[in-house]
Amino acid sequence: MEAFLRYILRWPSLEHFIQAYAWVWPLAEVMHFVGLALLIGTVGLFDLRLLGVGKGLAVAPVRRLLPWGVFGFVLSVVSGSLFVGGLWANIAVHPYDVLIVNGYLQTKLIFIGLAGLNLLAFYLTGMSRAVDAVGPGEDAPPLAKAIAGVSLFLWFGVIYVGRLIVWGNLALGG
Template sequence: MFGLPETFLQLAFVETFIMAFRWVWPLSEFLHFVGLALLVGIVGLYDARLLGVAPQMPVAPLRQLLPWAVLGFCLCVFTGLLFVTGLWTNVQVHPLEAIAFDTFLQIKLSFIGLAGINLLVLYQSGISDEVDKLGPGDDASTKAKIIAASSLFLWVGVIYWGRLIPWGL
């Protein structure tokens, strides 16, 4: 299939682990949800502040929460990989089939990639330095607001398309 070994992304030890311990899959779903809550919750607050919600709040305290958002992202990546590699155990779908044919998964991964590019634009353009200096009552620039609105749209899209993945299999 696709010129790759049949077992590519179909990791036997993951499948064995999921079969031996039936609680692994539900726990992974729970951790994926916790990761999303951390990531989208914190990034959403940060973006909302840049868009003008709660302008009396300085950005610095919100920025201190960003490492927790990174932790949430890492949880989502780890559990997401477990979902893809463990697909055969639960629904008899090869991981490559899911990646190649599940349009919802493809869109979700595209949204994650675009959110990463959006983050790079924020930091590489120097807009993040401007945002860091926002104090109570300060309004973010139009560029910062566009990046914040894009971020909110993309992360909500990641959740939306992610919820549809089971129907695409």
């Protein structure tokens, strides 16, 4: 398992690319932030509406903004994968070593996974369909509110622990 992860987590071609062009890493950082803003701006807006902020909005049309959130998520995953796969080019540490010792990175990945499960729950509990009927000024069902609250907590949590990663153990000693 370790050998397999060590093999797939380091991308030599990406490392060369990052080493050859100084702008690659900061470009990925910009993508990560733009992606974050798009995700929180649209998914967060949807969650806020379910929780009762901007209650004058019917819920169903707010969904039409969510593809922008998916786009933001893709930007963040692509740039985030670059940080992992090309880590060696930046700090000469194997990403696997960071992954097994850095609690913040682990928490971030777990939170993203939980956000995925939360989204799955949104569909499986029928809330996804139920909220489409929520019109202007109306309250979303309590379960939908709970799922929206969990979503907001998890995404802001992802931002928080994400920021802490470089303060965590980066396996620089070994």
